[in-house]
Amino acid sequence: MDPWPSYQQRVRRLLTLSLVAIATLALGAWRWPSLIALGIVLLIVAVIAGTALEALPCPRCSKPFFRAGLIHNSFSSYCLHCELPKWRLADGSLSPAKRRSDRDLR
Numbered sequence: 001m002d003p004w005p006s007y008q009q010r011v012r013r014l015l016t017l018s019l020v021a022i023a024t025l026a027l028g029a030w031r032w033p034s035l036i037a038l039g040i041v042l043l044i045v046a047v048i049a050g051t052a053l054e055a056l057p058c059p060r061c062s063k064p065f066f067r068a069g070l071i072h073n074s075f076s077s078y079c080l081h082c083e084l085p086k087w088r089l090a091d092g093s094l095s096p097a098k099r100r101s102d103r104d105l106r
Contacts, residue, residue: 003065004087005097007056014053018046050074058082059090 021042028035054066054074061082066073068080077086084090087098 001059002089002095002097003056003059004095007053008097010049010053014046014049017042017049021046058084059088060084 021039024035024042025039028037028039054064054072056065057063058065058079058081061079061084063079063081065079065084065086066076071080073080078084084092087095089095
């Protein structure tokens with residue numbers, strides 16, 4: 001099973017949520033103080049979502065890709081357990097999700 005399309009989707013949602021939280025905090029500080037509480041709640045949800053994103057299972061070893069014990073590295077380019085490169089499937093081939101996103105950037 002390919003976990004990378006859901007990973008891309010979750011990263012996009014997390015970035016959107018973070019931007020909305022920051023904009024809400026900025027609007028609250030500037031004009032509407034009642035929005036500050038909402039912004040703080042959104043930031044807490046973003047932190048929880050970011051932590052959950054680290055639990056993405058590796059396609060090869062099924063352990064968390066970005067987490068190994070007390071070590072957390074959200075920017076890792078390989079699995080912290082079996083060293084499978086990011087965007088690769090269990091057999092070592094490139095994920096179709098990565099090929100599709102590379103094509104969209106051109």
